[in-house]
Amino acid sequence: MYTCNTERMIDKIAAFSKFGDAGRGGITRFSLSPEDHLARNEFATRMEKIGAAIECDDMANIYATLPGSDPAAKRIAMASHSDSVQNGGNYDGILGVISAMEVLETIASEKIPHRHPLTAMIWTNEEGSLFPPAMMSSGVITGRFDKEKMLASKSRLDQGITFGAVLEASPWMGAATNRLSAEKYEAMFELHIEQGPILEEAGAEIGVVTCVLGMVNYRIRTFGQADHAGTTPMKNRKDALFAAAKVLTYLHEKLDRLDPALVYTTGEIKCHPCIHTVIPDEVDFSLDARHENPEVIQKVIEVIEGIPAEIAGCKTGHERSWARDTVYFDSDLVGMVKTAADSLSIKNRYINSGAGHDAQFVCGMMPTTMIFVPSKDGHSHCEPEYTSPEECTAGASVLLNAVLAADAHY
Numbered sequence: 001m002y003t004c005n006t007e008r009m010i011d012k013i014a015a016f017s018k019f020g021d022a023g024r025g026g027i028t029r030f031s032l033s034p035e036d037h038l039a040r041n042e043f044a045t046r047m048e049k050i051g052a053a054i055e056c057d058d059m060a061n062i063y064a065t066l067p068g069s070d071p072a073a074k075r076i077a078m079a080s081h082s083d084s085v086q087n088g089g090n091y092d093g094i095l096g097v098i099s100a101m102e103v104l105e106t107i108a109s110e111k112i113p114h115r116h117p118l119t120a121m122i123w124t125n126e127e128g129s130l131f132p133p134a135m136m137s138s139g140v141i142t143g144r145f146d147k148e149k150m151l152a153s154k155s156r157l158d159q160g161i162t163f164g165a166v167l168e169a170s171p172w173m174g175a176a177t178n179r180l181s182a183e184k185y186e187a188m189f190e191l192h193i194e195q196g197p198i199l200e201e202a203g204a205e206i207g208v209v210t211c212v213l214g215m216v217n218y219r220i221r222t223f224g225q226a227d228h229a230g231t232t233p234m235k236n237r238k239d240a241l242f243a244a245a246k247v248l249t250y251l252h253e254k255l256d257r258l259d260p261a262l263v264y265t266t267g268e269i270k271c272h273p274c275i276h277t278v279i280p281d282e283v284d285f286s287l288d289a290r291h292e293n294p295e296v297i298q299k300v301i302e303v304i305e306g307i308p309a310e311i312a313g314c315k316t317g318h319e320r321s322w323a324r325d326t327v328y329f330d331s332d333l334v335g336m337v338k339t340a341a342d343s344l345s346i347k348n349r350y351i352n353s354g355a356g357h358d359a360q361f362v363c364g365m366m367p368t369t370m371i372f373v374p375s376k377d378g379h380s381h382c383e384p385e386y387t388s389p390e391e392c393t394a395g396a397s398v399l400l401n402a403v404l405a406a407d408a409h410y
């Protein structure tokens with residue numbers, strides 16, 4: 001078994017934490033921003049130093065490839081993203097990139113033999129922080145998103161700027177022939193922070209990820225009557241916001257009885273007319289529910305379909321926005337990650353991903369899997385995001401040995 005180098009990991013984590021440093025322990029690094037440009041440069045410079053060849057594709061995804069002993073063999077990729085949310089942490093995404101770099105650095109410095117070319121990769125615009133949607137370029141490359149529509153995506157901060165214009169101006173845009181594809185690549189691994197508390201609570205250093213949870217998304221509405229806040233007696237009101245509160249309580253009571261592993265969220269609410277002197281006449285809120293088992297998701301749908309047609313004098317309505325099935329990772333690769341962690345005597349457990357990642361799109365194209373490392377106090381998408389250098393290195397070591405197992409397997 002081979003292990004990665006903690007000092008080298010610390011050095012890379014510190015180096016990348018500077019690019020977009022927001023001064024409060026975290027970063028703001030939107031994809032293809034000047035800060036991201038610095039991070040990409042650092043990646044390319046360090047990878048060229050160990051003899052990796054740098055390529056970019058038409059979505060500005062970057063590939064750093066170390067040749068293997070068999071030039072005809074397909075590549076094995078390790079990938080994650082270099083962009084962050086506004087005031088995000090130093091680990092989400094970039095740790096997967098740093099770990100992929102560390103694997104190649106270890107292989108180069110210890111001259112570890114391998115047959116397949118091995119590629120460390122950066123995905124463009126995973127977060128969709130400035131240009132929605134999230135997982136934009138993996139969506140394009142795997143044929144889920146229409147490229148022209150993505151190029152037309154407008155900046156959340158300046159509606160005059162499109163993603164296409166930023167991409168065009170970027171030095172990282174290359175040829176479509178460089179894209180990750182099933183013809184050129186055998187498999188893909190993505191190491192990522194857990195972004196939740198499960199590993200830490202279990203005292204595990206590695207999460208062997210088996211799937212990305214299926215989910216369903218609804219818009220739920222209540223319809224009342226707008227009236228004057230001062231002149232309408234309480235008994236005469238049809239308050240759509242009060243009705244929405246009742247619907248939410250109804251949903252929580254029913255959904256909490258379904259399954260302890262079910263997670264659901266109302267994160268968005270629109271209240272009309274949203275004026276403090278007017279009784280609301282229409283409220284529209286989201287419900288996002290996630291679970292591995294489609295039967296549980298079906299029960300969630302039944303609960304939503306069962307919302308009474310009238311609550312607190314207001315009519316209710318609901319509409320499914322979208323849904324996706326649970327995405328299961330490749331069982332061979334999952335086994336390689338598990339064996340690597342066990343062989344290194346690193347405490348691990350199986351885990352699913354409640355969050356979306358580029359790997360879930362790639363999974364439909366080639367064997368793919370993920371490795372999780374713990375997130376301190378479960379925090380992510382915020383500045384306190386933290387994973388210790390030892391845990392980061394343990395993750396990189398598991399990635400290294402799993403990749404070498406894949407190299408021997410294919």
Ligand SMILES: [Zn+2]
Pocket residue numbers: 081092093126192
């Ligand atoms: Zn991420």
